[in-house]
Ligand SMILES: O=C(O)C[C@H](O)C(=O)O
């Protein structure tokens with residue numbers, strides 16, 4: 245019975261972590277929502293984010309389609325069999341994947357093959373420790389790829405853009421942390437949380453940074469200097485004006501936790517783990533006798549329940565300014581759009597992310613893409629009992645990874661719009677101008693919100709790349725996004741990057757002696 249109970253406990257932990265955002269994280273998001281000015285793109289994004297959290301609660305479905313690299317941290321009393329816990333984790337992971345609570349996310353690094361069940365070399369990550377207490381503590385974090393790609397490690401001393409020299413002292417550490425928030429821009433689905441590790445070697449430094457993400461958002465650091473630095477960062481990183489999704493705005497950072505360990509004389513690392521707003525981490529205390537859950541962690545304080553429905557008044561006000569796009573779209577219609585416009589899409593869109601872009605750069609498209617829309621998205625899909633595909637979660641992925649291919653592919657196939665998040669670079673911007681195309685920024689992490697806009701799955705191509713990477717043909721209604729790069733050479737991402745760099749430079753002067 246112990247093993248069956250243990251499996252159930254771990255399964256419940258996985259499902260709750262993927263679908264139900266912790267209370268401390270909800271409070272931080274609610275606070276950001278209250279501080280954002282009404283009518284701005286950031287306020288609109290936060291409204292979608294909170295609605296998405298409410299929808300995930302209601303549907304018991306993934307908050308974000310990227311259920312990340314599941315990482316378990318486990319503490320066991322001396323006599324507990326750790327191999328049994330590992331076996332229970334593997335079985336629960338497989339079941340959670342089969343039930344659409346996790347996206348199949350484990351990919352062979354050499355062949356690109358998706359294992360389909362979230363198991364494979366190095367996945368999930370499981371770390372054990374022993375302790376003297378009489379219960380098992382199991383912590384789980386589901387950290388997505390977009391924010392993981394924005395982690396950064398500094399080796400001091402270092403020259404930092406906007407901030408100048410960062411030396412081997414508390415002030416140098418301060419500069420690194422501010423810089424880490426700047427360099428992430430909106431790409432890690434800001435507003436984000438950061439865990440910082442000072443010291444260690446390169447791997448221990450990142451481990452320490454990630455360990456900080458297991459602290460409660462509302463706790464206070466035991467080390468007074470670091471408690472002060474955490475407050476300083478929270479106050480000042482929010483002056484960078486990056487805002488939700490990098491649209492500009494008041495809140496860029498939702499939490500900052502800093503840990504320290506010794507180093508060796510020659511090395512001085514500051515490692516930063518960036519986590520998106522979809523900060524999914526929970527923990528349980530489990531009985532070593534029965535395998536049952538004794539207690540859930542991170543449950544202090546009030547729980548904010550966000551509504552799963554849009555506010556009707558807000559909707560009506562927003563609808564007045566929304567431009568409707570229906571694919572196939574003409575070049576003329578695209579050239580009329582400008583940065584800042586809010587669009588809603590009705591009709592077809594086709595998913596394409598890393599594998600598809602690489603494929604299309606040397607192969608023909610499986611369908612006619614002329615005038616069509618590409619959506620940078622790797623959804624969670626499940627087959628229902630009649631054999632039809634159902635979309636379980638479908639938010640955008642970080643677009644910048646497609647920068648080497650995007651412009652050429654748009655021109656070659658006549659694609660008029662791409663939807664993603666975080667923006668793209670100079671090469672794509674130039675192609676948009678030459679060819680007549682737009683980049684549409686969707687709200688990162690809003691996987692339930694967008695899944696709801698998808699009315700049917702009309703087909704799928706290139707399934708050999710696995711579920712997240714295949715080309716899904718989706719029929720959508722009222723799919724909202726913001727034009728952040730237009731056909732006139734304008735890019736909101738470029739503008740925010742420049743203005744935030746200027747703001748970053750205000751923090752150049754020494755603060756700590
Ligand atoms: O893989 C994804 O679906 C999204 C990823 O987490 C990202 O932020 O780009």
Ligand code: SF4
Nearest residue numbers: 308388390433520689
């Ligand atoms: S899409 Fe955004 S919210 Fe989802 S895992 Fe990636 S960074 Fe996080």
